[in-house]
Amino acid sequence: MTASPATLSNLLQQMYQNKEVLQGWDAVMNLLESSVNTFFMAQWNQQTGRTGRLSIAVIWCEGVLPLPHGQGYYTNVTQFNVELGAPLFQFTSGRNEVTVRQDILQGASRLGTMVVPQNFNPATANLSPNDPHVEWANPQPVDMSKHPYLSGTVALQQVQGIVNNAQSLVLSFAQGAFTLNALTIVGVDNATLVNQLKNWFATHQIRYVLASIDFQSLAGSPGLTPRSFRFNVVTTNAGNTIVQLLITTNGSTPSSNVINVNEPIPTADGLTCTLMISSRVLYQDVLTHGFNNHGGGFSLIPLPPKNGYNAWYATINPQMHFQGSFSYGNCCNRHDVTYSVYLGGDYTGTATEGFALSQQIHTQGNALVDITVSARYAVALSGSGQGQSIRIVPGTPSVTVSGGAEGEMKSRLQDILNNDIRNAMAGVSFSPVTYFALKNLVFPGNLISMSQVQVPADLLIAGRFSPA
Template identity: 50%
Template sequence: MSNSPTLAYLLGQMAQDKEVLNGWDAVLNVLESAVNTFFQKQFQSMTAGTGQMTVAQVFCGPAVPNPHGDYCVVTQFSFVLGPPQFVFTDGSNTVTVTQAIVSGTTRSGTMPVEDGFKPSSCGCTPGDSRVTWGPVKTVDVGTRPTVTARVPLTSVTGLINATTHTIVLDFANGAFTATNVTVEGVTSAEMSDQIRNWFMTHGVRYQVASLDCAGRGSIPSLTPTQFQLRVLQTGSGNIIVQILITTNGRPSPGYPIVLEPIPTANGYTCTLMISSRIVFSDILCAGFNSAGKPFNLYPQSMSAAAGYTAYIAPQMHFEGSFSYGSCCSPTTVTYSLYLGGTYSGSAYSGFYLYQSITPSGNVGNTITVTGLNPVSLSGSGPSQAIRITPLPPTVTVTGGASDTINSRLQSILNDDFGPAMAGISFSPVTYFALRNILFPSSMIAMRIVEVPTDMVIVGTFQPN
């Protein structure tokens, strides 16, 4: 796709391909630009809002033998770095971070040393009086000097609390390069090591997201246990950071098959997708079955690729008779039928109920049950909630010789069947989206929720 992907495209693909998560229990898709926003906010916090970071080191070289007394070369540099630019690479969990050197100075000198001198324990400080210093040199920023780091995304357990796993860019694990800046007597490798030492000792790292693996307020199938990270570039050119989540299933050996997981054409920056196995088994069926209905819902799947649906059992039995026509020669219609149906997903209407039967008796008509159960959103911020809004099922009767049969039978069945259907809550899914998946200073602002087969929550981010 050359154009930005649309919501209609995403929902259409998910409805067509059914189970698109390829065995994963849940998948979070975040646009690279959104992750960059998280990073920039953290950088502003690190620099107290100045937007500049000063990297300064003083370090010693090895002892140099001399007839008049051994000495070492001491180097001092101070670079003021501008805001970082983060670039994710397709197929790699390593992020390239580049910061311009907006100003800086370098300086070197010599210091007498004793036998057994170790550079790592020289203890030199800026302007150290033990050092015979040379002149201070200003970094030529006209050459556009930069500091670049290649930093892998890693996981830290318990960064937020004892049960969280946080994905971070930890600069202590980075490989650094200084470009267009040189210091006399210092190799590029030595410069890179010293820059890395500064970032490591100052604990510079950026958070992407955290998964809270505690089961508070949720259910086992919506409690993360493991995750895998993936970065991909879609056909439209979007870079997507994916968090592939395992809950009560098993990690999948493959990847989701959603071609464009975020509808950027509609202004959205993230989606959360939840397996139809969980949605139908542990949300839809569990919700209905706890409501004291005269029937239960049972999940079913014809194949792994087909995803899940749910069927009503036992079906509700309707039988009886009615007469119409003249009082002298009425026509009596008898009917005996079992109504239930199967719930499946739909691209735009939530859960769709359907059944078509020809009942026994002399009615000779076709009975069709249809029902829409849209999934909707309410509230805002931490009070956001996902709800199912059941609409009364419609029973239509077609065929037969008389409209009277159709209207009478349809009225009887609608009056009895409709009240038997009621809604359920999606509070476990809400909790999962707002409490188990955490972002630095932000939360998912859910805008659209649909159940094409797997559930998809489409949204943006807002301050937490």
């Protein structure tokens, strides 16, 4: 796959050329790494009350030791206070974990002893910082000249029930693997400090939600009801780090995480996310389902890829048949002409003009006529926030007729295209898609602000994230 700039135009052309770019996935959500970090920082600000620092105090005891001269027992107590700066998250291509770094802004350690009974259990001591039961030494500040910091990796986990009982992708710091860097505390090894910090993270539920996927049938459509998903990270030729949610609805889960576009997000046009929905779902669950509610004598049926067209499409079924006859000539030399026309046609995608209807017709009867039918049905956006919607805007069809009876046949065809088919297309509802985008896919404090929608083969929605 050759490199191309991360523009909307190039993405649409590539999707139109490559057709089913999702490679078997039913839907793929592509997020720019900076957007994910925005979600994380919003949660950091909530954790810290917008102070820009996280204050931690950990205190722990060691084993029970005898006092001299049989005067009882004591335990050694250590307290570590630290203030961490904002976390810096970085995703790595092909890995299901995130690296994180937090600068230590200031800190201090404090040692002490406490008289305890012989059966004292350090694990259940529950001491408070600066506990008055402890005989404390003076605090020793952390040497900040070496710019100490906490670093490590945190795996993304799927967790049930954090948001609306949905499946959430979560970074739980209690499960991370951390090291303390450029930090020395006299009498305390860093491994012990890290374990105490992880315990504190667990007790205080320090975690970051990347996204949640609601598996409920909110759209009332099997093809737009998530059943499972996979997390993936890719780094593109343009240097963009893309976080992907690869989603299975009512299809089969592919083994590969690769989709067939090299720049999934048009960052050159200022966009930060895209949602791609497979042509199978688009034609089965959106176009034909909505079209067939028009109540006419014809309908659309979805069809899988065929030779020469490597994506799902739809065709009119049954074909509309109209026939007639007319006479021409003078009273002594009249000619009777009959014609029989079957209007069907296939609906496919286009790079920038929405759905296309096209058909080549060769009539039957003794009036042999060649007819070309062409129509475009653009897709458009309206509304804002939770009220965003997608609709079809039918254009003016084109009919060319060559041969006998062309005037009458063209009039009949244009009447059908301008009324029956136009009305059916205008009545197609994209509500299942917008429900899926805005309600099944949940991002912390944000929703997708859709700005572009096209149907090059798979459906593409491109936009940005805005506060909900």
